[in-house]
Amino acid sequence: MATVTESAAASAKPQPAQAASNAQAGEQIDGFQLVIEALKLNGIDTVFGLPGIPITDLTRKAQAAGLRVISFRHEQSAGYAASIAGFMTQKPGVCLTVSAPGFLNGLTALANATTNCFPMILVSGSSEREVVDLQQGDYEEMDQLAIAKPLAKAAFRVLHAEDIGVGVARAIRAAVSGRPGGVYLDLPAKLFPQSIDAELGRKSLIKVVDPAPRQIPAQDAVKRALDLLRGAKKPLILLGKGAAYAQADAQIRALVEKTGIPYLPMSMAKGILPDTHPQCASAARSFVLPEADVVLLVGARLNWLLSHGKGKTWGGKGSKDWGGQKFVQVDISPTEADSNVRIDAPVVGDIGSCVAALLEGSDGIKAPAEWVAAVNDKKGRNVAKMAEKLGENPAPMSFHSALNVVRDVVKANPDAYLVNEGANALDFTRSIVDMYKPRKRLDVGTWGVMGIGMGFAVAAAVVGKQQVLAIEGDSAFGFSGMEVETICRYDLPVCVVIMNNNGVYRGDEKNPAGGADPSPLVFVKDARYEKLMEAFGGVGRHVTTPQELRAAIDEAFRTKRPTLINAVIAEGAGTESGRITALNPTAAKK
Ligand SMILES: Cc1ncc(C[n+]2csc(CCOP(=O)(O)OP(=O)(O)O)c2C)c(N)n1
Ligand SMILES: [Mg+2]
Numbered sequence: 001m002a003t004v005t006e007s008a009a010a011s012a013k014p015q016p017a018q019a020a021s022n023a024q025a026g027e028q029i030d031g032f033q034l035v036i037e038a039l040k041l042n043g044i045d046t047v048f049g050l051p052g053i054p055i056t057d058l059t060r061k062a063q064a065a066g067l068r069v070i071s072f073r074h075e076q077s078a079g080y081a082a083s084i085a086g087f088m089t090q091k092p093g094v095c096l097t098v099s100a101p102g103f104l105n106g107l108t109a110l111a112n113a114t115t116n117c118f119p120m121i122l123v124s125g126s127s128e129r130e131v132v133d134l135q136q137g138d139y140e141e142m143d144q145l146a147i148a149k150p151l152a153k154a155a156f157r158v159l160h161a162e163d164i165g166v167g168v169a170r171a172i173r174a175a176v177s178g179r180p181g182g183v184y185l186d187l188p189a190k191l192f193p194q195s196i197d198a199e200l201g202r203k204s205l206i207k208v209v210d211p212a213p214r215q216i217p218a219q220d221a222v223k224r225a226l227d228l229l230r231g232a233k234k235p236l237i238l239l240g241k242g243a244a245y246a247q248a249d250a251q252i253r254a255l256v257e258k259t260g261i262p263y264l265p266m267s268m269a270k271g272i273l274p275d276t277h278p279q280c281a282s283a284a285r286s287f288v289l290p291e292a293d294v295v296l297l298v299g300a301r302l303n304w305l306l307s308h309g310k311g312k313t314w315g316g317k318g319s320k321d322w323g324g325q326k327f328v329q330v331d332i333s334p335t336e337a338d339s340n341v342r343i344d345a346p347v348v349g350d351i352g353s354c355v356a357a358l359l360e361g362s363d364g365i366k367a368p369a370e371w372v373a374a375v376n377d378k379k380g381r382n383v384a385k386m387a388e389k390l391g392e393n394p395a396p397m398s399f400h401s402a403l404n405v406v407r408d409v410v411k412a413n414p415d416a417y418l419v420n421e422g423a424n425a426l427d428f429t430r431s432i433v434d435m436y437k438p439r440k441r442l443d444v445g446t447w448g449v450m451g452i453g454m455g456f457a458v459a460a461a462v463v464g465k466q467q468v469l470a471i472e473g474d475s476a477f478g479f480s481g482m483e484v485e486t487i488c489r490y491d492l493p494v495c496v497v498i499m500n501n502n503g504v505y506r507g508d509e510k511n512p513a514g515g516a517d518p519s520p521l522v523f524v525k526d527a528r529y530e531k532l533m534e535a536f537g538g539v540g541r542h543v544t545t546p547q548e549l550r551a552a553i554d555e556a557f558r559t560k561r562p563t564l565i566n567a568v569i570a571e572g573a574g575t576e577s578g579r580i581t582a583l584n585p586t587a588a589k590k
Contacts, residue, residue: 026197026198026199027197027198027199028195028196028197028198029161029195029196029197029198029201029202030161030192030193030194030195031161031164031187031191031192031193031194031195032057032058032061032192032193033061033065033201034161034164034165034196034201034204034205035058035123035164035168035187035192036058036061036062036065036067037065037202037205038164038165038167038168038169038205038206039062039067039094039168040065040066040067041205041206041207042168042169042172042207042208042211043091044067044091044092044094045067045068046067046068046069046070046085046094046462046463047059047062047067047068047069047070047082047094047095047096047123048070048072048078048079048081048082048085048093048094048095048096048455048458048459049069049070049071049072049075049078049094049095049096049097049123050071050072050073050074050075050078050096050097050098050102051071051096051098052098052102053098053099053125053139053140053189054098054099054125054126054188054189054192055096055097055098055123055124055125055187055192057192058096058125058192059071059096068462070458070459070462070486070490071486072455072458072483072486073482073483073485073486074105074480074482074483075095075097075102075103075105075106075109076105076106076108076109076451076455076480077451077454077455077458077480077483077486078095078096078097078106078109078455079095079097079105079106079107079108079109079110079112079113079120079122079455080109080112080451080452080455080456080459080480081093081095081455081456081458081459081462082094082095082109082113082120082121082122082459083095083109083110083112083113083116083118083120083182084118084442084452084455084456084459084460085459085462085463086113086118086119086120086175086176086180087116087118087119087241087244087245087268087439087442088439088442088459088460088463088464089463090119090176090180090212090245090247091119091176092119092120092121092171092172092175092176092183093113093118093119093120093121093459094120094121094123095109095110095120095121095122095123096123096124096125097122097123097124097125098124098125098140099124099125099126099127099139099140099141099142099144099189100127100140100141100142100144101140102124102125102140103122103124103126103142103144103147103148104142104147106122106124107122107147107148107151108449108451109122109182109455110122110148110151110152110182110184111151111152111182112182112445112447112449112452113181113182114151114152114153114181114182115445115446115447116241116445116446116447117179117180117181117241117242117245118180118181118182118245119175119176119180119181119182119183120175120181120182120183121171121172121175121182121183121184121185122148122152122182122183122184122185123185123187124144124184124185124186124187125187125188125189125192126142126144126145126157126186126187126188126189127139127140127141127142127188127189128188128189128190129159129188129190144184144186145157145184145186148184148186149184151182151184152181152182152183152184153174153175153179153180153181153182153183154170154171154174154175154181154183154184155183155184155185155186156170156171156174156183156184156185156186157185157186157187157188158185158186158187158191159188159190159191160191160194161191161194161195161196161201162196162200162201162204163204164191164204164205165204165205165206166204166206167185167187168185168205168206169206169208171183171185172208172211173208173211176211176212177211177212177213178212178215178332178333179331179332179333180212180245212350214349214350214352214353215332215348215349215350215353216349216353216357217330217347217348217349217353217354217357218348219357221345221346221347221348222347222354222357222358222361223361224344224345225296225328225330225345225347225358226358226361226362226365227345228294228326228328228344228345229259229261229294229296229328229358229362229365230364230365231294232293232294232326232367233293233368233371234291234292234293234294234368234371235259235261235262235292235293235294235295235296235367235371236261236262236263236264236281236288236289236292236294236295236296237255237256237259237261237262237263237264237295237296237298238263238264238266238295238296238297238298238300238306239252239263239264239265239266239269239272239298239299239300240266240269240297240298240299240300240301241266241267241268241269241299241300241445242298242299242300242301242331242332242351243269243272243298243299243300243351244268244269244271244272244299244438244439245299245351245439246299246350246351246352247352247438247439248351248352248355248356249272249438251352251355251356251359252272252273252298252351252355253272253273254359255355255358255359255362256273256277256279257279258359258362258365259362259365259366259367260279260366260367260372261279261296261365261367262279262280262281262284262288262367262371262372262375263279263280263281264280264281264282264285264288264289265280265282266300266305266306267305267430267441267443267445268439268441268442268443268445269299269300270282270430270434270435270441271435271436271437271438271439271440271441272438274434274435274436274437275434275435275436276434276436278376281375281379282431283378283379283382283383283386284375284378284379284382286313287374287375287378288375288378289313289314289315289323290312290313290314290315290323291315291374292325293324293325293326294325294326294327294328295325295326295327295328296328296330296358297327297328297329297330297331298330298351298354298355299330299331299351301331301336301339302327302329302339302340302341303340303446304583305446308340308341309322309325309327309340309341310322310323310340310341311323322341322342326344326345327341327342327343327344327345328343328344328345328346328347329343329345329346329347330347330349330351330354330355330358331346331347331348332348332349332350332351333348334346334348386431386432390403390404390407390432391404393546394570395544395545396544396568396569396570396571397544397545397546397549397567397568397569397570398569398570398573399424399425399428399432399499399569399573399574400428400432401546402497402499402546402549402567402569403428403429403432403433403471404432404546405546405549405550405553406429406432406433406469406471406497406553407432407433407434408550409469409550409553409554409557410433410434410435410436410469411434411436413467413469413557414435414436414437414440415437415440415466415467416440416466416467416468416469416557417440417441417442417457417460417461417464417466417467417468417469418433418435418440418441418442418468418469418470418471419442419443419452419453419456419457419460419468419469419470419471419472420441420442420443420444420470420471420472421443421444421449421450421451421452421453421472421473421476421477422450422471422472422473422474422475422476422499422578423473423475423476423504423505423574423577423578423580424473424499424501424505424573424574424575424578425471425472425473425476425499426443426444426448426473426476426578427578427579427580428578429471430443433471442456442460448580450473450475450476450479451476451479451480452480453470453472453476453477453479453480453496454470454477454480454481454483454484454486454487454496455480455483456470457470457483457487457492457494457496458483458486458487458490458492458494461487461490461492461493461494462490462492466493467493467495467557467560468492468493468494468495469495469497469553470494470495470496470497471497471499472496472497472498472499473498473499473501473504474498474499474500474501474502474503474523474527474529475503475504475523477496477498477529478523481529481532484496484532484533484536484538484562484564485535485536487533487536487538487562488533488536488537488538488562489536491561491562492562493556493560493561493562494562494563495553495556495557495563495564495565496533496563496564496565497549497553497565497567498529498564498565498566498567499567499569500527500529500566500567500568500569501569501570501571501573501574502522502523502524502525502526502527502571503519503521503522503523503571504520504521504522505521505574505575505576505577505578506521506522506571506572506573506574506575506576507522507523507525507571507572508522508571508572509521509522526568527566528540528542528566529564529566530542530564530565530566532564533562533563533564536562537562538561538562538563538564539555539556539559539561539562539563539564540563540564540565540566541555541563541564541565541566542565542566542568543565543566543567543568544568549565549567552565553565
């Protein structure tokens, strides 16, 4: 007996009576088509995902309708790709997954997007509501909407084809307005084949007007902030990933340069102004944080990455003591202020509008020369120390000698995207490799999550249409390594460099019990990761010196071919947890 498939059912000849009523009713449109048209109407031209029931035809039909459909090997990578596309473009990145397990695989990326304020929509097919709600054991049964809710900024389900327009519009607005985040859109299998009158269906779609409205800060809030900055003896500006997202690069630069205030970029804010800018205080971070008296936070939250705005990092006596700074906080979310320490002057609004308002009122605000000189002095000494370290040429390579090469490559190719994950591989890259343009550094973000690597790299190449350089710890790479096939399949200009030290943090740990099992922290020694890329037709290189590394990266950039460079780093070169050793419970106990 022939199996009745969806497409066979759809193409079955209508009965005479039905045909007559169809003719009367005019052309029909189904749920698949309405979803695709709703996305297209809102300027979404690329979707990331992984096909299967019930969204297989959605991926096919989307491609047929001219959307770029990037199909991954694991939903988590597709989700990370969507989320970083959202960060890069201010349009929600869309990820398509199948029900239950596919949905759960995508959910990590959705939660990560919400945490990082990346606009993303996870569109997941789901099983039959009636069966799910009675827990009768459907194929891939799961109450996905309920599970997504606490991890998403918003979550919606569409049951009827005529509501698709509203569902997509609400998802878009929720993802990009105010503080951006991850949105879940649940589309049950039964929705897709529903057909309605095509004209009515198309009329029901909504092209979202002004999806992320500007939010103008109140004048008195701006004045309060300016007064504080005007009285500062040691002012400091901290630029966060929110400042990068806002694409207010020109206003931010103008404010920094007009006031002469030293600034520190958070990891993904590197490049809003070039890291080589004379006012960049990155090289004097541990000097400026405790010394500053007034700190202007722009799209930066006082979370763990900034030691919660208190403690020794900020000059406090004990680990939880306030360092005495006054804070001005520019943020789109009115509830961000005071989340860790007192914010003396919250400025609530979109970053572009807030910075423009601060700039307009900033006449007479100038960083005192003594403070600037002290910062520069500290910077100069630290840069000299770093240069010495970068000049060393040990065998096997150290993180420094390898990353010195990456530093030169990025300087020569400032438009390239730099994707970065790992522990030492992350921390050293962040501090050694200067960025020159905004939103080019894409990394593990607020959670320090491993696994973003290949998803981010694919999105950067597809959406950013530039060469991508992914600097990966060998452990970090493993989380999404199979996506090298995706990179080869779409023939993307992605060059992956694995900083291979044979393990998590280091490769020289031993089994403390002395047994045959290796330490939980180490991998197969001298693994040949480059062969993974060769397996799919890309270029693999095994390098042991900075010269070989440079030649291999240059070749990848010249040819634009998918490339994986296995860079051998000394097993003992890293430190436990990179720069965040102190967060380990054992270290904390000491
Ligand atoms: C999803 C996830 N799982 C586990 C971790 C814990 N973790 C932090 S860094 C890291 C890997 C560090 O090793 P590697 O990438 O090789 O970097 P290295 O320090 O060796 O350069 C792990 C497993 C994490 N951050 N995220
Ligand atoms: Mg490692």
